[in-house]
Amino acid sequence: MSETIDRRSFVVQGSTAALSLTALGKVSRPHHSPQDEVVTAVMGVNSRGNELATSFARVGAHVKYICDVDARAVDATVADVANLQTRRPQGITDFRRALDDPSLDALVIAAPDHWHAPATLLALEAGKHVYLEKPCGHNAREGEVLVEAQRRYGRVVQLGTQQRSSPESQHVIQEIRGGLIGQPYFARSWYANTRDTIGRGAPAAVPAWLDYELWQGPAPRTPYRDNVVHYNWHWFWHWGTGEINNNGTHEIDVCRWALGVDFPSKVTSAGGRYHFDDDWECTDTQVASFEFANGATITWEGRSCNGRPTENRGRGASIHGTTGTVVLDRSGYVVYDLENNEIARGVQGESTDALDTRGGGSLTDRHIANFLDAVRGEATPTAPIDDGHRTQLLCHLGNIAQRTNGVLHCDSQTGRIVDNVEAMGLWSREYEPGWEAKV
Numbered sequence: 335m336s337e338t339i340d341r342r343s344f345v346v347q348g349s350t351a352a353l354s355l356t357a358l359g360k361v362s363r364p365h366h367s368p369q370d371e372v373v374t375a376v377m378g379v380n381s382r383g384n385e386l387a388t389s390f391a392r393v394g395a396h397v398k399y400i401c402d403v404d405a406r407a408v409d410a411t412v413a414d415v416a417n418l419q420t421r422r423p424q425g426i427t428d429f430r431r432a433l434d435d436p437s438l439d440a441l442v443i444a445a446p447d448h449w450h451a452p453a454t455l456l457a458l459e460a461g462k463h464v465y466l467e468k469p470c471g472h473n474a475r476e477g478e479v480l481v482e483a484q485r486r487y488g489r490v491v492q493l494g495t496q497q498r499s500s501p502e503s504q505h506v507i508q509e510i511r512g513g514l515i516g517q518p519y520f521a522r523s524w525y526a527n528t529r530d531t532i533g534r535g536a537p538a539a540v541p542a543w544l545d546y547e548l549w550q551g552p553a554p555r556t557p558y559r560d561n562v563v564h565y566n567w568h569w570f571w572h573w574g575t576g577e578i579n580n581n582g583t584h585e586i587d588v589c590r591w592a593l594g595v596d597f598p599s600k601v602t603s604a605g606g607r608y609h610f611d612d613d614w615e616c617t618d619t620q621v622a623s624f625e626f627a628n629g630a631t632i633t634w635e636g637r638s639c640n641g642r643p644t645e646n647r648g649r650g651a652s653i654h655g656t657t658g659t660v661v662l663d664r665s666g667y668v669v670y671d672l673e674n675n676e677i678a679r680g681v682q683g684e685s686t687d688a689l690d691t692r693g694g695g696s697l698t699d700r701h702i703a704n705f706l707d708a709v710r711g712e713a714t715p716t717a718p719i720d721d722g723h724r725t726q727l728l729c730h731l732g733n734i735a736q737r738t739n740g741v742l743h744c745d746s747q748t749g750r751i752v753d754n755v756e757a758m759g760l761w762s763r764e765y766e767p768g769w770e771a772k773v
């Protein structure tokens with residue numbers, strides 16, 4: 335895809351039409367000539383990245399590179415994508431080689447959380463657009479850095495909060511803004527799963543299929559252990575960010591979107607690692623609250639090891655107002671009045687299975703279609719990084735409140751913690767030398 339001044343001015347005129355189609359629930363997919371195809375590389379393809387790579391190919395991008403430090407994941411995803419597009423993608427270990435390719439338009443990142451911001455920065459510096467899986471950083475500072483970097487480099491950075499591209503969610507949130515439930519003042523988010531113990535790991539030889547040095551990347555070096563790669567890194571602070579950033583991002587984002595709030599003024603958290611006695615460092619049970627200066631509150635309830643549903647849903651959000659309630663999830667919404675009578679619903683059958691850790695489904699296709707349109711300049715991204723950062727910051731603040739066992743007071747213009755040196759000590763992280771996240 336080439337960008338010229340002529341093309342840019344055409345694109346700006348076309349953007350309003352594309353947006354209104356999205357609002358009506360139709361994904362705008364105008365015909366594009368081959369030179370308009372968006373050339374992508376996907377980084378981290380063991381699980382979510384495999385889902386994304388196949389979705390990008392299905393939705394019409396050219397997936398040129400499949401990048402992973404696990405040789406087995408590369409081979410499997412190259413084969414899956416080759417079934418969906420005429421050109422076989424190139425499998426590589428180091429995603430930076432893909433960034434060297436001038437024909438590459440976008441990097442898609444589904445590596446572990448400690449890689450999200452550093453890889454995005456490298457991609458932006460190389461002039462590429464980025465589809466970034468949540469969370470938008472391993473820590474609060476990284477979100478701030480990414481917002482700055484996106485402004486500086488002017489590329490599209492879409493966060494992987496796919497419910498932002500749900501026509502039902504877009505519709506009901508517009509209705510909430512129009513007074514559907516009176517004045518909304520409270521929003522509740524939840525996620526429940528029945529995850530197993532990760533046990534006690536032991537030092538082990540690095541498997542032959544893994545480049546562990548590049549897997550660690552920006553994180554300070556630690557010897558290889560046998561219960562971290564893959565997926566379990568989610569529950570170690572060194573690489574992961576816990577359930578609140580893992581699944582809370584999606585549901586807290588819906589709450590913040592529905593209430594129309596940005597940065598909080600007060601954050602609390604209770605919970606712990608209750609269910610198993612093992613290496614898992616984050617909470618498996620957490621209740622966090624976020625108060626906003628306008629008088630609204632969001633709560634998050636995360637249960638990683640006891641999957642009993644809430645509102646018959648393993649994941650979701652409910653928005654409460656002066657005249658009623660909206661319960662919404664990836665499948666749609668139901669509206670209730672104050673007497674608990676159902677007064678409206680809009681459901682499209684999308685899976686809401688909280689146990690599906692790959693996030694599969696049509697919302698991912700829609701979210702990617704929106705990203706590709708935004709890269710072409712034909713739509714506004716539904717989950718731009720500056721908005722995503724505001725949601726992510728709530729999740730990081732929830733963790734910081736939990737880890738410092740206190741109430742956080744925040745500047746509601748920036749989200750920064752005030753008068754609490756200990757809590758601000760968790761704002762960023764230590765990096766492997768040479769990998770500090772800065773613009």
Ligand SMILES: NC(=O)c1ccc[n+]([C@@H]2O[C@H](COP(=O)([O-])OP(=O)(O)OC[C@H]3O[C@@H](n4cnc5c(N)ncnc54)[C@H](O)[C@@H]3O)[C@@H](O)[C@H]2O)c1
Pocket residue numbers: 377378379380381382383401402403404407427428429443444445446447449467468469494495496548549550551564565566580691692693694
């Ligand atoms: N939006 C969603 O619905 C959704 C769903 C699942 C996961 N995710 C996000 O996707 C990310 C990946 O999650 P997962 O469950 O697939 O984890 P995973 O551990 O199963 O897979 C991560 C992959 O990244 C690879 N990797 C690590 N370092 C790399 C590097 N330098 N270059 C290339 N590849 C590298 C690993 O080898 C592995 O194959 C997480 O950040 C998670 O939050 C989002």
